[in-house]
Amino acid sequence: MGEKITQQGVPFERLKIASFDFTCCEGCQLQLTNRESSLPDFLGLLDVRNFREISSERHDDYDIALIEGSISRPDEVERLLKIRKQAKILVAFGTCACFGGVNNLKNNHSIQNLIDEVYPGMAIETLPVRKISDLVKVDLSIPGCPVDKGEVERVMVSLVTGSRVTLPKYPVCVECKAQLTTCLFELGEICLGPLTRAGCNAICTSGNTPCLGCRGPAEEINMAAFFELVKERGLSLDDLHEKLACYNAFEPFPSHEA
Amino acid sequence: MIYKVISKKEFAGFIDALVQSNRSFGPRQVATDLRGDAIYQFQPVHSVDEIAFDYSATASSAKHFFLPFQEELSHFHFHGNDWEQQISYEANPVVLIGLRACDISALNILDDVLLNGHFPSPGYLARRKNSFVIGMDHLPLADCFCKSMNHHTVTTGFNLFCSDIGDHYYLSINSSKAFSFLREFETRDPNDDDNCMLVERRKVIQNGFQTDIDVTALPTILDIEFDSPVWEKWGNKCLNCGTCAMVCPSCYCYALTESFTTNLKGASREKKLYSCNLVDFAVVAGGHNFRPKNGDRLKYRYYHQHRGFAENASQQICVGCNRCGRACLAGINPKDVINDLRMEKESCMICVSSSPRKI
Ligand code: SF4
Ligand code: SF4
Ligand code: SF4
Ligand code: SF4
Ligand code: SF4
Numbered sequence: 001m002g003e004k005i006t007q008q009g010v011p012f013e014r015l016k017i018a019s020f021d022f023t024c025c026e027g028c029q030l031q032l033t034n035r036e037s038s039l040p041d042f043l044g045l046l047d048v049r050n051f052r053e054i055s056s057e058r059h060d061d062y063d064i065a066l067i068e069g070s071i072s073r074p075d076e077v078e079r080l081l082k083i084r085k086q087a088k089i090l091v092a093f094g095t096c097a098c099f100g101g102v103n104n105l106k107n108n109h110s111i112q113n114l115i116d117e118v119y120p121g122m123a124i125e126t127l128p129v130r131k132i133s134d135l136v137k138v139d140l141s142i143p144g145c146p147v148d149k150g151e152v153e154r155v156m157v158s159l160v161t162g163s164r165v166t167l168p169k170y171p172v173c174v175e176c177k178a179q180l181t182t183c184l185f186e187l188g189e190i191c192l193g194p195l196t197r198a199g200c201n202a203i204c205t206s207g208n209t210p211c212l213g214c215r216g217p218a219e220e221i222n223m224a225a226f227f228e229l230v231k232e233r234g235l236s237l238d239d240l241h242e243k244l245a246c247y248n249a250f251e252p253f254p255s256h257e258a
Numbered sequence: 259m260i261y262k263v264i265s266k267k268e269f270a271g272f273i274d275a276l277v278q279s280n281r282s283f284g285p286r287q288v289a290t291d292l293r294g295d296a297i298y299q300f301q302p303v304h305s306v307d308e309i310a311f312d313y314s315a316t317a318s319s320a321k322h323f324f325l326p327f328q329e330e331l332s333h334f335h336f337h338g339n340d341w342e343q344q345i346s347y348e349a350n351p352v353v354l355i356g357l358r359a360c361d362i363s364a365l366n367i368l369d370d371v372l373l374n375g376h377f378p379s380p381g382y383l384a385r386r387k388n389s390f391v392i393g394m395d396h397l398p399l400a401d402c403f404c405k406s407m408n409h410h411t412v413t414t415g416f417n418l419f420c421s422d423i424g425d426h427y428y429l430s431i432n433s434s435k436a437f438s439f440l441r442e443f444e445t446r447d448p449n450d451d452d453n454c455m456l457v458e459r460r461k462v463i464q465n466g467f468q469t470d471i472d473v474t475a476l477p478t479i480l481d482i483e484f485d486s487p488v489w490e491k492w493g494n495k496c497l498n499c500g501t502c503a504m505v506c507p508s509c510y511c512y513a514l515t516e517s518f519t520t521n522l523k524g525a526s527r528e529k530k531l532y533s534c535n536l537v538d539f540a541v542v543a544g545g546h547n548f549r550p551k552n553g554d555r556l557k558y559r560y561y562h563q564h565r566g567f568a569e570n571a572s573q574q575i576c577v578g579c580n581r582c583g584r585a586c587l588a589g590i591n592p593k594d595v596i597n598d599l600r601m602e603k604e605s606c607m608i609c610v611s612s613s614p615r616k617i
Contacts, residue, residue, distance in 0.1 A: 007522045009339045041521035153520045161518055170500055170536040177504035177585075178327035178531070180299045180318050182289040185587055194497040194587060218498075220537045222552065225495050229587050 005044070005160075012160050018050035018062035019093070020083060022076050023103050023129065024069030027146040028094030029053050032066075035149040045156050060086060064159065066093040067138075070103045071130045084136040089159070092132045095145035095214045095247050102145075103129045104248035131248075140165060145214035145247060148200050168198040169219040172211050176202035184210045190235050192243055195221045195250065216249040223253045259413070260431040262445040263452045269420070269427050272443045273392075274306035276353055280390070283323065284355035285313035300354065309355060314399055319507030319581060320354055320361050324368065324385045327504070327531050331381070331514075334525040349384035355392045360402075360577040362393050362416050363409035364507030367575050371510060390435060393419035395459070398466045403593060404578035406471040410463065423455035469580070471596050477565040477572070479599055484557075488598045493553025495588040496535060502559065502582035502590070503533030508575040509563075511539075534559045560595060 004011040019029055033039065033054060049059040065087035071077055084090055095101040106114060107128045115124050132138055142155055151167070158165045168174075172193035176183070184191040184205060191210040193202065197218045204211050230240050244250045264272070276282065286301040287310055298313045300320050332345040357365075369386065372379040393416040404410045412419070417436040420427040428448060431437050448456070503509040513532040518525050532539065535555050540548040549555045561567075563576040576592065583591025 005522055007336055008341065012522065038520045041519075044521065154517060157518050157520060157522070160522070169538045170498070173497075173499040173501050174504060174533070174536070177318065177501050178322075180288075182291075182297050182317070183501075183585070183587070186291040186297065187289065188292045194499045218537070220498065220552075222494075222497050225497055225588055228495070229589070232589070 014047040015045060015156060015159055016047045016049050016061065016063045017066065018048075018059075018064070018083075018087075019053070019066040020050070020068065020079070021052075022067065022069030022080070022097070023072040024094065024096040024101070026053070026068065028068045028096075028144070029066075031146045031149045032152065035153075038153060042153055042156065045160050062086065063088040064091065065089070066091045067097050067132050068093045070096040070100045071132065071135055072103060072106065072127055074125050074127060077127075077135060080132070080135055089139045090132075090136065092138045092141040092143075094147050095143055095216070095249065097132045098141045098143045098249070099216055099251070100129050100131045100248035101214075102247060105245075143167075143197065143215040143249075144200060151199055170198055171218040171221070172196045172198050172200065172202050172205065172215075174198055175200070176205045178202075179206045181206045181208075184208070185229075185233065188235070190230055190240050190243060195223065195226055210243070212243050212246045213249050214247050216247070217253065221253070223250075260437060261448050262429045262431060262440065263423075263426050263448050264429055264440075264443065264445045265426050268444050270306045272440065273309065273355065275442075276390075276439065277303050277305060277309075277355070280353045281350060282353035282355060283320075284309040285316055286310055287313070300356075303355070311356065311394070313356065314396075315358070315402075315579065315581070315584075317581070317585065318505045319364065319579070320357055321364065321368070321507050321509075322531075323352060323354060323389065324365065324382055325510055325512075325531060329381070329529050331527045331529050334527075336523055336525075347380045347384045349381075349388040351388045351390070352385075353390045353392070356394045357391055357416070358396060358404075358579070359393060359412040359419075360404040360407075360409045360579045361507050362391065362412045362419075363404075363577045364575075364579075365391070366412070366415040367508050367573070367577070368510055369415070370573070371575075391416040391418075395419070395421045395463060397463060398468070399580075400468045401580045401583060401591075401593070402467065402578065403469045403471050403580060405464070405467045406469075406473055407574065407576055407578035409577040410467070411460070421456055421459055423452060423459055426452070428452060428456045428459075469593055471578075471593050472600060473564070473574070473596070476574070476596065480561055480565040483599050483602055486599060486602050488595070488602055489553035489557040490551075491553075491598070492590055492595055493551060493556045495590055496552040496556050497588055498535055498537050498552060498555065499587070500533035500536045501585045501587070503535060504531065505581040505585045506563075507579060507581070508577060509533065534562065556590070560592075563592070564596065 004013060021029055048055055049062040065083045067090060071080060092098045096103055111126060142152060155165050175198045176193055179202060189210050191205060192213040193205055193211040195217055196211050196213040197215040200215055282303050283300045284303040285298045286308060287296045288299045289297040291297055298310060298316045299318055300316050303309050332343050335342050372382040417433040419430040511532045511534060512529045514529055516525060516527045539555065549558060564574050566572040566574050
């Protein structure tokens with residue numbers, strides 16, 4: 001490993017990468033082994049130093065750390081801080097890492113109630129859920145529940161070739177319209193597509209399911225106008241709040257509940 | 259142009275033969291909305307009974323048959339220190355059935371921009387040449403305003419145009435291909451009655467418009483109202499979602515990206531349709547955004563649609579289909595925006611004192 005890939009006389013270095021899971025379902029890491037058609041090419045970009053889903057080898061000399069999951073235990077905090085020290089580029093990998101994800105629903109309850117409910121009578125050390133950037137500096141975010149493997153490939157290619165890593169700045173509607181999907185608002189549902197960063201190819205809406213915003217806010221979203229249109233259509237604000245809270249991705253935006 | 263008349267039964271046979279032996283698309287119902295109204299799109303059709311000839315309007319236009327939402331423009335193969343570029347302009351023949359006059363007008367506008375300029379688009383040309391367009395007239399919907407834009411009739415840009423005159427269609431045949439296809443079916447030359455019925459039909463269509471937008475001097479008004487607060491008002495509603503441009507038959511903007519393939523042995527140049535309403539449409543190197551506000555971006559969309567840019571000889575490119583208005587979740591539509599601008603303008607004109615200061 002570690003050998004160079006040369007193209008057009010330009011040598012490229014494989015990425016010394018490690019992948020770590022925290023509080024999550026490990027679905028995003030699993031995506032790394034998905035998309036079999038390009039899997040050998042994808043792995044060809046990487047010098048995998050630590051990734052328990054594909055190899056039992058463990059090395060601590062990685063440059064890039066993919067952090068999957070949110071943080072919900074004291075030992076996770078310690079582990080994360082250690083990884084931050086080693087990693088040159090720390091990537092918040094997937095929605096849980098970027099925003100807290102569905103795990104964040106935990107924060108609607110008191111820690112003691114949760115322990116009593118899930119682990120009654122046991123000595124459990126657990127914390128409210130936090131996203132990665134609440135604890136350490138994040139250099140790059142790849143959102144998605146799960147991440148889109150095509151996007152991960154593009155990001156890795158950019159890192160290898162030293163080109164700029166970009167995500168779409170516009171919302172899901174653009175990709176939704178390109179598939180001639182019937183807008184879910186026409187069917188009386190609230191869809192977070194106009195607020196949510198594109199890049200998933202509108203996978204939910206094109207399957208007739210509203211977008212719940214797993215990829216987080218698009219750039220410069222208009223939350224006030226969105227609330228307005230939900231109200232004008234007589235749709236439920238409770239439903240809207242529930243959807244916005246699903247992945248905790250819209251936390252920084254005021255709720256505009258007049 | 260050659261004119262013929264065909265019975266609806268014979269016409270169905272003609273369309274059936276056509277769609278059975280060609281890749282064809284026509285209006286089909288894809289869903290029913292909250293109010294119980296049918297939603298239509300141009301969809302693949304394999305037999306005549308799949309086509310909703312009585313459809314209202316498709317939610318999205320037929321533009322993407324000519325300008326796909328996403329396409330690879332070229333592929334680069336690297337070998338050693340050398341590379342080669344592979345470009346393909348092949349377009350599979352396609353039959354498009356049921357386009358409205360405004361849809362065809364929009365294609366003619368795209369022809370102007372994409373074929374008649376300094377840099378004709380070979381991809382567009384290939385698709386345009388390999389398409390067989392059958393237009394069909396219809397009674398205007400309550401919010402159609404193509405008559406205001408003078409696009410409620412069309413005389414070029416199609417192979418065949420069908421006007422509904424009761425038991426028959428009055429056919430305007432505009433290509434030798436259409437003429438020879440039709441030869442195998444029973445048609446006749448129009449007689450006086452047919453001509454009369456066609457005139458009647460056109461009158462009914464003409465008089466059927468319920469939405470009229472006063473576009474007289476609109477380009478000038480748009481110039482004068484460049485700093486109007488109207489833009490901020492409507493811009494504040496805009497979600498920057500790009501839906502309006504995606505469904506629009508005449509919006510043609512796109513984004514280009516070049517990227518390595520995952521094996522680094524090649525690269526790809528991809529084109530995606532884009533919209534001037536999207537937040538980074540006017541971002542340049544260094545991250546500067548020439549249109550940082552929603553209102554600025556919305557304004558430019560109206561500028562292009564209703565005033566025109568130099569590249570298309572300052573012609574308006576809006577054909578008045580109101581697809582953007584129907585699709586916009588924020589309720590932004592040409593009629594209301596333009597009427598607002600006009601009111602702004604007119605209130606200034608009757609002012610005795612100087613115009614109020616614009617913010
Ligand atoms: S279904 Fe959702 S993503 Fe699609 S256009 Fe409607 S709001 Fe946008
Ligand atoms: S449509 Fe929305 S919820 Fe679904 S994958 Fe895309 S961003 Fe996530
Ligand atoms: S005008 Fe409407 S459809 Fe167009 S970008 Fe704004 S909100 Fe979206
Ligand atoms: S209106 Fe906007 S998106 Fe449409 S063609 Fe003009 S500049 Fe492009
Ligand atoms: S701007 Fe709107 S009304 Fe005009 S052609 Fe485009 S979609 Fe139709």
